[in-house]
Amino acid sequence: MTTITHHPSDALLAAYAGGSLPQPFALAVAAHISLCLDCRATYEAHLVSGGAVLEMSNTEAVSADLKSNVLDLLDAPVAAKPAYQRSGVFPGPVMEALKGKPPRWKSLGMGVRQSILSDGRDGSVRLLYIPPGRAVPDHSHNGLELTLVLQGSFSDETGRFGVGDLEVADHTLEHTPVADPGAPCICLAATDAPLRFNSFIPRLLQPFFRI
């Protein structure tokens, strides 16, 4: 495992642990934690804080029969959900988003490919495949964007990003990420805005969403 140098901020990890993040960002952070022991430790520490908030909550009396209902159901059979394992360069949460299947790549030209994992109201997340020397396709720069490297590396004005590194960018960052020489760069790119397929669409037409 290479050394990871770009991590989500503590506040972002807290927002993930608390469940405030929209789905696309939650996936990027979950995938990063899967690759990064330091952030796993921070995340687990945030769960302890969450546990403390739970412990300090006011109690509400539960119905008289809730306990007996639960006790009766303890051994009722339940269908197990499939647990997705890491496969190749894709961590478990990414495999889950792929439903256990390999990505379905679509060409964006110049050898660059993408596989959209989700694109909806709360943003989008996709896998990008970028040959060495090629620029990472323009992201939607309306809001926050998280890019996690899964294979190879890319560099931009702010530094070099290798496997496991997470770049956090917002609209104030003017950058041109380019895949480094070597293996093609595969990354997971999450935004909180819908994907822009055509850069000629005026930004004003982009619906603006809040969570």
Added chain:
Amino acid sequence: MKQSPPQISALTASMIAVRNDRDRAAFALLFDHFAPRLKGFIMRSGTGSGQAEEIVQDVMLTVWRKAEQFDPERAQVSAWVYQITRNRQIDVIRKENKPLPEELGEDPSAEPDASQILAVEQEAGQLKDALGRLKPEQREIIEKAYMGELTHQEISTQTGLPLGTIKSRIRLGLEKLRHELKELR
């Protein structure tokens, strides 16, 4: 419940008994402790009493069914229950599954190290004390964060979290946790 060293909290001992021995009496103790707190916690987000109880039921059943994943050397019982609760709330309220990190693929040891459990409990206790000492408005924003109610703006600017004291407590606990995780690799 048997053979648990006396210093370990009753909650942790009950959870270990549920995990190792499928102990129903221990589970009933956990239910009595957590169910009213869970209901209070869930209703604070605006969920009605009936739906809150459904979520409490789901959470407590998950505590029983997934007990083998509980690792007292890494997590405190309330932290573990908290995680299950938030996942279930997101499932029910937002109709989506929260993506979770991979499991480390190492089963918790059947005979956990009591001194490590105590260390985890101690850190958690101090964290709780630190939370209790915050000014009400600071505590409110921390609670908001852990109830999953940060706004888009608060996430984007990342300035909405006065983690301060909490953060220093988290940091103290981190080294131990990192050490534990690296042992697992």
